[in-house]
Amino acid sequence: MIEFDRVVKYYGTHRALDGVSFTVPDGCVTVLIGPSGCGKSTSLKLVNRLLEPDDGYVRVNGRPVKSFAVEELRRGIGYVIQSAGLLPHMTVQDNIGLVPRLLGRDKAWRRARARDLLDLIGLDPHAYARKYPSQLSGGEAQRVGVARALAADPPILLMDEPFGAVDPLNRETLQNEFISLQRKLKKTVIFVTHDLDEAVRVADRIVLLQDGLVIQEAAPEELLGRPSNAFARDFVGTDRALKRLGRFSVSDYMSHDTRRVGTKDHASVPVDATLREALSRILAIPSDEISVIDAQNRTLGSISLEAIRRAGCGGESS
Amino acid sequence: MDTDSGATVESWRLDKPVALAVIFGAAGILLPLFTIREHRLDGGTGLSVLSASVPYSVLLAVCILVPAVIILVRTNAKIRAGLLAGTGSVLIVLPWLLAGILGSRELLELELDLGRVAPAGGFWFLTLSGMILVSEFSRRVQGWTGTLLVAAILLCVFAMFRLGLLEDIAFIREYRVREQRFLSEVIAHLRIAAMAVGSAVLVGVPAGIVSYRYRVVRKPVFSVVSGLQTIPSLALFGLMIAPLAFLSQRYPFLRQLGIRGVGNAPAIIALFLYSLLPILRNTYTSLSVIDPAVIEAGKGMGMTQKQLLFMLEIPVALPIILSGIRVASVQTIGNTTVAALIGAGGLGNFVFQGLGQASPDLIVMGVIPIVVLAIVIDRVFAFFIGRVIPGARNVE
Numbered sequence: 001m002i003e004f005d006r007v008v009k010y011y012g013t014h015r016a017l018d019g020v021s022f023t024v025p026d027g028c029v030t031v032l033i034g035p036s037g038c039g040k041s042t043s044l045k046l047v048n049r050l051l052e053p054d055d056g057y058v059r060v061n062g063r064p065v066k067s068f069a070v071e072e073l074r075r076g077i078g079y080v081i082q083s084a085g086l087l088p089h090m091t092v093q094d095n096i097g098l099v100p101r102l103l104g105r106d107k108a109w110r111r112a113r114a115r116d117l118l119d120l121i122g123l124d125p126h127a128y129a130r131k132y133p134s135q136l137s138g139g140e141a142q143r144v145g146v147a148r149a150l151a152a153d154p155p156i157l158l159m160d161e162p163f164g165a166v167d168p169l170n171r172e173t174l175q176n177e178f179i180s181l182q183r184k185l186k187k188t189v190i191f192v193t194h195d196l197d198e199a200v201r202v203a204d205r206i207v208l209l210q211d212g213l214v215i216q217e218a219a220p221e222e223l224l225g226r227p228s229n230a231f232a233r234d235f236v237g238t239d240r241a242l243k244r245l246g247r248f249s250v251s252d253y254m255s256h257d258t259r260r261v262g263t264k265d266h267a268s269v270p271v272d273a274t275l276r277e278a279l280s281r282i283l284a285i286p287s288d289e290i291s292v293i294d295a296q297n298r299t300l301g302s303i304s305l306e307a308i309r310r311a312g313c314g315g316e317s318s
Numbered sequence: 319m320d321t322d323s324g325a326t327v328e329s330w331r332l333d334k335p336v337a338l339a340v341i342f343g344a345a346g347i348l349l350p351l352f353t354i355r356e357h358r359l360d361g362g363t364g365l366s367v368l369s370a371s372v373p374y375s376v377l378l379a380v381c382i383l384v385p386a387v388i389i390l391v392r393t394n395a396k397i398r399a400g401l402l403a404g405t406g407s408v409l410i411v412l413p414w415l416l417a418g419i420l421g422s423r424e425l426l427e428l429e430l431d432l433g434r435v436a437p438a439g440g441f442w443f444l445t446l447s448g449m450i451l452v453s454e455f456s457r458r459v460q461g462w463t464g465t466l467l468v469a470a471i472l473l474c475v476f477a478m479f480r481l482g483l484l485e486d487i488a489f490i491r492e493y494r495v496r497e498q499r500f501l502s503e504v505i506a507h508l509r510i511a512a513m514a515v516g517s518a519v520l521v522g523v524p525a526g527i528v529s530y531r532y533r534v535v536r537k538p539v540f541s542v543v544s545g546l547q548t549i550p551s552l553a554l555f556g557l558m559i560a561p562l563a564f565l566s567q568r569y570p571f572l573r574q575l576g577i578r579g580v581g582n583a584p585a586i587i588a589l590f591l592y593s594l595l596p597i598l599r600n601t602y603t604s605l606s607v608i609d610p611a612v613i614e615a616g617k618g619m620g621m622t623q624k625q626l627l628f629m630l631e632i633p634v635a636l637p638i639i640l641s642g643i644r645v646a647s648v649q650t651i652g653n654t655t656v657a658a659l660i661g662a663g664g665l666g667n668f669v670f671q672g673l674g675q676a677s678p679d680l681i682v683m684g685v686i687p688i689v690v691l692a693i694v695i696d697r698v699f700a701f702f703i704g705r706v707i708p709g710a711r712n713v714e
């Protein structure tokens with residue numbers, strides 16, 4: 001668990017963080033979000049002590065970070081920086097193996113680990129292991145940055161806009177890969193972004209920041225359903241109800257009554273889709289109801305516009 | 319690989335270096351290639367290629383016309399580089415052969431047993447023209463193709479020398495008289511330069527690192543070192559003499575170490591001070607231009623200050639640090655010539671001896687190996703710098 005306890009940080013006379021408190025539970029993805037310059041990167045750097053707070057505490061597992069030896073602390077925290085920051089004189093595999101090297105792992109182990117991780121992030125080890133950073137695209141470099149952060153298998157991961165330099169299509173693929181990876185690895189992650197869709201997709205919890213202040217700390221459904229003030233409402237936007245539907249799965253709201261759906265109806269939605277997709281499909285057909293199918297195209301039941309509307313309203317303050 | 323193909327699409331621009339080479343080459347054909355002298359101090363009579371041999375004149379003219387055409391006509395970048403290399407090499411090598419063969423023939427005809435062939439304006443203009451073309455070629459190709467060509471040209475001239483084709487050339491005559499001393503002066507020259515540059519590396523690189531790490535020392539270090547650079551070299555050599563003479567008078571043990579007012583010690587110290595600036599400046603600059611994100615990444619991964627310096631900052635900065643040492647080395651090889659004036663050894667001895675005896679042949683004999691040393695050292699550095707640039711080895 002990581003805790004921010006009334007943290008204040010100045011740059012000269014500019015107050016970048018103004019008494020920030022929030023907690024990051026173990027094994028969850030906590031997203032820091034907010035407009036540019038609100039203090040997201042600053043908060044991350046306070047965790048691995050690239051910056052020291054002027055007041056307040058940052059604690060990891062109940063211990064103030066100040067009490068750790070700084071290099072030990074950093075080697076135990078994976079850090080993915082905003083612009084990848086790969087070392088230009090090292091190959092991709094040596095970049096990935098850097099923290100293990102600092103921890104004294106031998107070369108063979110590091111090579112094998114680098115290859116595994118390249119596989120994991122979807123880059124062909126044969127093609128990429130020996131390339132230099134200058135030979136990678138922005139998106140590839142950022143993936144390598146993620147692999148490098150994972151190399152020593154740290155329990156904590158700090159990710160500063162890890163998919164910032166990737167085009168929307170690939171970004172979604174990377175987000176999905178990250179989500180399934182996280183399901184396996186169960187790291188304690190602080191994930192910085194200023195893209196709300198990305199936040200809604202990957203977050204277990206969201207901390208909304210503005211000008212160095214925490215505006216709201218909540219689960220994504222709650223932030224979208226009950227934004228706490230005008231700024232938060234503006235930030236989540238007028239389509240927040242739609243975004244919120246993106247958090248719910250069809251399987252939780254469908255009816256398992258297969259008789260109700262006309263078998264001649266071609267339109268259907270996969271069972272693992274979100275309510276947002278289901279709504280989109282229903283709006284494209286003349287009916288108020290659509291059949292739900294599994295991966296083998298078997299009809300499992302149906303979902304109705306009414307059920308989606310009820311899910312969307314749940315908890316909505318109007 | 320294809321970096322130059324864009325240039326063919328671009329609108330026509332005068333290729334100044336190649337144009338200059340063409341003009342020099344034309345001058346080289348028209349001016350006397352060499353003079354025939356009856357004895358060492360004879361003024362001699364000049365002879366141009368045109369009057370000596372028509373076929374060779376045609377060959378040289380072709381080698382000048384080809385680059386001229388290259389300037390005017392758009393061609394494939396590869397073909398163009400190849401033509402530059404070919405014509406440049408011929409323009410450098412052929413004058414030696416002509417001076418050797420045609421010169422000797424002339425001497426025989428005139429029955430001048432003690433006569434000698436002294437390269438003249440035409441010879442030097444052709445060489446200059448060829449050197450420009452070869453360096454243009456090196457600039458256009460990647461890797462060590464350029465170094466390879468320079469090596470081939472040097473080997474070619476050396477082979478002619480070993481085959482005895484050049485014996486009648488004036489400065490080869492001078493060399494033959496001093497064969498024993500020549501090698502020892504080359505070694506002395508290299509030793510003085512190496513000690514100066516070596517100590518400048520030992521001082522300049524750490525000074526650059528310290529200036530980068532600690533802001534406070536940057537100003538004083540830089541103002542002292544750039545101040546030194548503004549003293550003219552001859553004056554700096556002179557300035558060394560008095561304090562060192564005083565010290566060696568005062569402390570006899572220094573004299574036993576070979577430190578006196580004249581000789582190697584003041585020369586090495588002066589040359590050392592001169593090499594300091596390029597090395598210091600490049601080290602400092604190369605470190606301060608490293609992408610801050612890279613340094614943040616290094617720190618964020620838990621590198622200690624020492625690991626940051628040796629595993630990240632210095633390796634990333636290395637190509638630029640090495641090019642500082644390259645500049646210092648080439649410059650020092652040249653400056654070491656002056657060291658002979660205050661009694662240090664080296665090839666400068668021949669040059670100043672030649673000046674004293676009003677013998678241009680002897681001066682040229684001293685200058686040619688200095689130029690060759692400078693070129694060889696420059697190419698060696700170019701080769702190593704190419705190897706340490708990240709990705710240089712596996713770019714397709």
Ligand SMILES: Nc1ncnc2c1ncn2[C@@H]1O[C@H](COP(=O)(O)OP(=O)(O)OP(=O)(O)O)[C@@H](O)[C@H]1O
Nearest residue numbers: 011012014016035036037038039040041042043194
């Ligand atoms: N090194 C620094 N010196 C001075 N001011 C800084 C420094 N770093 C950040 N700031 C300021 O502190 C504030 C917070 O910066 P921070 O980098 O945390 O923003 P951010 O939320 O990460 O923004 P972005 O989304 O653009 O990355 C900004 O106003 C910024 O201008």
Ligand SMILES: [Mg+2]
Nearest residue numbers: 040041042082
């Ligand atoms: Mg930021």
